[in-house]
Amino acid sequence: MxxxxxxxxxxxxxxxxxxxxxxxxxxxxxxxxxxxxxxxxxxxxxxxxxxxxxxxxxxxxxxxxxxAGMTVSGMRRYVDLLAQGDSAAVEQRDLFASQAQKLAADIEQLQLRLTYLRRKADLWDARVRGDLEAEQQAVEAVVRVMDQFMLKD
Incomplete structure (x- = not known):
């Protein structure tokens, strides 16, 4: 196999x-x-x-x-539900669906952090090259990303 x-x-x-x-x-x-x-x-x-x-x-x-980010208490719940077999299928589904939602939110936050780092790298690259226009665009891009961080709080 x-x-x-x-x-x-x-x-x-x-x-x-x-x-x-x-x-x-x-x-x-x-x-x-x-x-x-x-x-x-x-x-x-x-x-x-x-x-x-x-x-x-x-x-x-x-x-x-x-x-996948599951806590020890979540893993305990999983093991407890496993012991119940198929009669706990709904609870197992809900446990995994909930963890999937949490992981998706974590990924979204990581993507935002990645974008921030890339825009900051763009900013410094523009400074290294002495490109004032590109630097200004990078600053604006960094500010937009930072605004997204503030919206998440």
């Missing part, structure tokens, strides 16, 4: 899980402590954590949610 994630052929250590997920080892321990991961298996001889394929899959889902 093209594009599918390769499942680990064995349980992963905490170091391997941290590398694979992007979460730090303390974050993985914290997520386990607050119940986001369910029960994490332990090596019988050493007591070290061993992440099974099912736990790896859950952590990868949480990593995606976290990278």
């Amino acid at each position: 093209a594009g599918a994630r390769r499942e680990p052929s064995r349980d992963l250590t905490i170091q391997e899980m941290a590398q694979r997920s992007g979460f730090s080892e303390p974050t993985l321990r914290y997520y386990e402590k607050i119940g986001l991961l369910g029960e994490v298996a332990r090596d019988e001889s050493s007591g070290h954590r061993r992440y099974t394929p099912a736990t790896v899959e859950r952590i990868e889902a949480l990593s995606c949610l976290r990278s």
Whole structure:
């Protein structure tokens, strides 16, 4: 199956899980402590954590949610709803739709910040070239972007 994630052929250590997920080892321990991961298996001889394929899959889902800006409380809600199965489909849909709206608003703000930086670069480029007309146009463009920041507040 093209594009599918390769499942680990064995349980992963905490170091391997941290590398694979992007979460730090303390974050993985914290997520386990607050119940986001369910029960994490332990090596019988050493007591070290061993992440099974099912736990790896859950952590990868949480990593995606976290990278999309979901809070820990949102991830808790997701895990709680998962436990309810299909009967929580409406709540799952609403959780993801709400997070998508938040992310869209964040992207809009980032686009505005990007535009601001580009207009400021244009301004300084005009100064470097000694182009007074281009500098004035850049100043006006910066002011327009700054006005948009003020409208967002």
